[in-house]
Amino acid sequence: MAKAERIEINKKWCKGCEICVELCPTNALEMVDFKVAVKDLEKCIACMQCELRCPDFAIVVYKKEKE
Amino acid sequence: MAYDYAKYLRPGKLPHIWCAGCTYGIVLKSMIRAIDSLNYDKNDVVVTSGIGCCSRLPGYVDFNTLHTTHGRSIAFATGVKVANPKLKVIALGGDGDMTAIGGNHFIHACRRNIDITVFVFNNNIYGMTGAQYSPTTPKGAWATTAPYGMTENNFDITSLAIGAGASFVARTTAYHATHCEKMIKEALEHKGLSVVEIINACPTGFGRKNKFKTPTSMLLWMKDSAVNVEKAKNMSPEELAGKFTIGVLHKEEKPEYLETYDATVGLKK
Numbered sequence: 594m595a596k597a598e599r600i601e602i603n604k605k606w607c608k609g610c611e612i613c614v615e616l617c618p619t620n621a622l623e624m625v626d627f628k629v630a631v632k633d634l635e636k637c638i639a640c641m642q643c644e645l646r647c648p649d650f651a652i653v654v655y656k657k658e659k660e
Numbered sequence: 661m662a663y664d665y666a667k668y669l670r671p672g673k674l675p676h677i678w679c680a681g682c683t684y685g686i687v688l689k690s691m692i693r694a695i696d697s698l699n700y701d702k703n704d705v706v707v708t709s710g711i712g713c714c715s716r717l718p719g720y721v722d723f724n725t726l727h728t729t730h731g732r733s734i735a736f737a738t739g740v741k742v743a744n745p746k747l748k749v750i751a752l753g754g755d756g757d758m759t760a761i762g763g764n765h766f767i768h769a770c771r772r773n774i775d776i777t778v779f780v781f782n783n784n785i786y787g788m789t790g791a792q793y794s795p796t797t798p799k800g801a802w803a804t805t806a807p808y809g810m811t812e813n814n815f816d817i818t819s820l821a822i823g824a825g826a827s828f829v830a831r832t833t834a835y836h837a838t839h840c841e842k843m844i845k846e847a848l849e850h851k852g853l854s855v856v857e858i859i860n861a862c863p864t865g866f867g868r869k870n871k872f873k874t875p876t877s878m879l880l881w882m883k884d885s886a887v888n889v890e891k892a893k894n895m896s897p898e899e900l901a902g903k904f905t906i907g908v909l910h911k912e913e914k915p916e917y918l919e920t921y922d923a924t925v926g927l928k929k
Binding site: 609610644649650655 | 662663665669674675676678679680681682683684685686688689835837838863874875876879
């Protein structure tokens with residue numbers, strides 16, 4: 594079950610370094626036209642590795658509120 | 661809840677000039693989180709920098725900022741601190757900026773123990789000017805001015821700072837983003853000169869020519885090579901070969917420069 598509500602990507606700021614894609618433990622992100630894109634939101638476990646180590650402020654993960 | 665950096669960034673300045681995969685952005689984020697957790701007023705924080713890639717950092721943050729001449733980051737920071745001791749002064753510089761061009765300013769600020777926080781962004785190369793070797797380039801590494809490999813020995817910035825008399829010395833890496841945040845926070849809270857060496861990656865200038873194919877491989881190298889200083893105490897020199905320690909390497913209470921100066925000239929009894 595997806596733990597993230599949504600993943601926001603700022604394509605204007607993303608420089609396509611692939612750090613987030615390669616660090617993602619569940620393979621939820623992919624590269625499309627040299628920029629990062631969400632491949633499968635269902636796979637995201639909201640570990641925040643991508644957001645923590647994005648050097649370009651380009652990716653933000655919104656966690657799901659606990660019910 | 662995602663962390664909102666917008667409060668501390670100057671609007672319209674991003675995207676920054678750093679290359680794809682440059683880890684300075686990760687450190688910038690750690691720095692913003694650390695300053696935010698200490699609840700400093702934005703007008704009380706001064707960030708100074710010299711020349712180099714990391715010296716573009718003050719342009720993006722909404723504090724009082726100074727972009728100064730090459731290597732003179734600490735010199736300007738000292739002036740700011742002496743004129744208004746209430747301010748929290750942070751001096752930034754790269755490895756070349758702090759240990760080569762500004763080497764004298766660096767060691768003498770450590771000796772005086774003035775209450776400034778110094779961050780040395782160590783990426784092992786002069787990235788902005790075209791990958792010339794710097795005092796911290798490892799032996800054998802390629803640089804445009806060392807096409808057959810670096811032949812000189814390199815500086816250990818933290819040992820240099822401890823030897824020169826800094827009262828707080830720590831090392832961290834860009835990969836360990838939360839550890840970096842913690843070290844920056846501790847350095848800012850410390851009274852006296854605090855030095856934090858932050859190991860960074862320069863994929864364009866250093867990585868491509870030194871067998872790091874991607875920016876991520878450089879981050880994973882930091883992950884594999886860094887050993888916490890507490891854990892390193894129980895390790896043999898053979899186990900520590902090729903690795904470096906991270907964490908607080910040195911901390912002591914020492915009289916701060918401005919306090920002893922004021923006492924000497926009779927401003928304070």
